[in-house]
Amino acid sequence: MFRFICLSLFILGAAVAAKPVHTDRGLVEGVPTADNAITVFRSIPYAAPPVGDLRWRAPKPAVPWKGVLKAEHFSRSCMQAAASSLGPWTEEYMDQNERSEDCLYLNVWTGGTTGKRPVFLWIHGGAFDQGSTSVALYNGEALARKGIVVVTINYRLGVFGFLTHPELTQESGTHSSGNYGLLDAVAALQWVKANIAAFGGDPDRVTIAGQSAGASAVHALLASPLAKGLFHAAIAQSGSRIGNRQRPLVDVEKDGLRFQEVKRAGSLKELRAMPVYLLMAPVEGAVFRWGPVVDGALLPDTVAAIFEQGKQNDVVTLTGWCADESSADAKYGKSTSEEFERFARRLAGDLADEFLKMYPASTPGPSQIESARAQNMVSTLLWAQQRSAHSKTAVYTYLWDHPLPGPKRDRYGAFHSSELPYMFNSLGSVKRPWEPADSAMAEKTTSYWANFVKTGDPNGEGLPKWPPVDVNSAVTMELGERFEVRPIADAARVKLLEAILTRAMGAVGR
Incomplete structure (x- = not known):
């Protein structure tokens, strides 16, 4: 009988909801692990949905909500094509989630809402056109049990995250376009700066980390003046080498114009109004690769040149290869x-x-x-x-x-x-x-x-x-x-x- 009572209390304890946490947009409630050692908050909005007129714009602040946001499930992944081949990657490496343009959400694993734990912010890989925080192996629980707060982020991918276009450049206010996925990462870091203390994290001890395309994003953030002061260490897995070069905006804008042409859109306005399925539909003979660009704002120059000028965010770095x-x-x-x-x-x-x-x-x-x-x-x-x-x-x-x-x-x-x-x-x-x-x-x-x-x-x-x-x-x-x-x-x-x-x-x- 004693054993049954203890087991019942354990189950009831595991089912107790975590106390809501105050963020600058509203209250959020996470889900505790069975032993109540770690609480995970899934799908916290860190920016407004980049849809409609916000497609291909820098991220805007998340819309405040009323009541308590139940952060129980991962958000939809950012728009991407289905993986064509798994190769060595079993399904746990691949995005298996539903997709949406409304995808700018992050997840937090923490051992408590008090204290000042260092923060690990993860940027997933996937060639800047695949990936998601819902990928099974990006489970932050074990790392959080080591005494750190783990944050994983979605960011815009493919044409949604990296389209450059002369009209976008003209309307931007910074005379730049592209790099929206990287601007999303900056917005997530700004969210961490403003909110992570409420989750038991230390906003003055943030490590950015990423693998493959995520490592390239880390290098871009290391070089970006927009990320200055938002992180204090960096991890770049499979991505540190000489010779990496980003193309200048004036060259990549030509890809945007060509994309508009193959999509038979008369203007940027028509591209913005185009349904997702048409934007993503392949066109025979037209292959586009989207990624970071020297836009003059987030990246004033190539990453290598910024390091050569000594203008990078100089933080301790861990890096390597498989x-x-x-x-x-x-x-x-x-x-x-x-x-x-x-x-x-x-x-x-x-x-x-x-x-x-x-x-x-x-x-x-x-x-x-x-x-x-x-x-x-x-x-x-x-x-x-x-x-x-x-x-x-x-x-x-x-x-x-x-x-x-x-x-x-x-x-x-x-x-x-x-x-x-x-x-x-x-x-x-x-x-x-x-x-x-x-x-x-x-x-x-x-x-x-x-x-x-x-x-x-x-x-x-x-x-x-x-x-x-x-x-x-x-x-x-x-x-x-x-x-x-x-x-x-x-x-x-x-x-x-x-x-x-x-x-x-x-x-x-x-």
């Missing part, structure tokens, strides 16, 4: 000798013979894989070296090299985004044959990330030492198979790849 970033490509590790040699000569030019001695075409598969891994890490080292000239803050780099378990483990290895279930410690959200070793890896990885959010340093009690980058030492932190410092490659390979990549960057212009 070992098999390109394994979704059917040719990854499967090039013929002839194909790999052609690739080497295109890449290395007059250094190709030296490159092929180190990465022989006689073993094209292993050579392709090993050279790809080394190129990513050397590119990040060069990025860190360039950054160091105008930065006072530290950088921590890593290589994630643990292949996810499952039937395609050998095919895809440590694929692009394979670190995410470990970083969030959301293994239970991803249907794979996890083993105890995976749980141990997730615990260590989540601890490193939480420590970084708390202190700007991933190190902590019981964890292998992770040193900051020394730009004169070609090493990085290995995460996954082992947790230890490792060389990027031997000295000769690093020197050669530095020469090849630096020259390639110079060829496309700095």
Whole structure:
């Protein structure tokens, strides 16, 4: 009987609603976990719905509401096409939600509404045209249990988030257009600044973090004067390298005019009035890629140029790569000798013979894989070296090299985004044959990330030492198979790849 009473009290306790929290727009009520340790608030509006005349405008403040907003379910995802191929990504990696233009909502996981916990704000990946906070593995509960407040945000994607157009530029008031998805991220950070204290968060200790396109967004925010003072540390997963360049507004506006033409719209007004399904309908022979642009406002110049001028938001940064970033490509590790040699000569030019001695075409598969891994890490080292000239803050780099378990483990290895279930410690959200070793890896990885959010340093009690980058030492932190410092490659390979990549960057212009 005593056991039954205790169990009943536990169930009743778990069902007790969290106390409503005051935000600057109204009251919001979250949902506690079964043990009442964490409360999650889903679908809090941080900006007005960008619909009607607000389509392709900077985000406006959210509309105040009366009563208590029940933050129980994820909002609809931002408009995007259905994924055409899962590749190595099981459904837990992909958006499975309904979609809408009314999508500017965020979610908060917190251990309490008092105190001043550091804040982790997550920007999802997806090539700026896919993704959502409702993706299963972005569950912030485990990170929140480490003593931080977790915030995940939706932001406008594809043509809705990044259309540039001369009429948009003219009407903007800042003589800019595009980058609406990034302006959404700035608005979310402003919401955090104004409201996160009510959720037990510290607005003066905010870390922005993102993976893939999310990492590109992090770099844009690092370079943006509009984000100044809104964050204090940064994490960029799969996205720090030399040579990234954003196109100037005057060039990208031509894409907007071409988009208007293929959609047979006579003006921007007609585009704004066009139904979503027509805007998103593919047109044969017309392919558009949407993303950040040098708009003169959010990005006054390219990210690289802003860093070279020392005008960036100089905060401590953690960044790295997965070992098999390109394994979704059917040719990854499967090039013929002839194909790999052609690739080497295109890449290395007059250094190709030296490159092929180190990465022989006689073993094209292993050579392709090993050279790809080394190129990513050397590119990040060069990025860190360039950054160091105008930065006072530290950088921590890593290589994630643990292949996810499952039937395609050998095919895809440590694929692009394979670190995410470990970083969030959301293994239970991803249907794979996890083993105890995976749980141990997730615990260590989540601890490193939480420590970084708390202190700007991933190190902590019981964890292998992770040193900051020394730009004169070609090493990085290995995460996954082992947790230890490792060389990027031997000295000769690093020197050669530095020469090849630096020259390639110079060829496309700095």
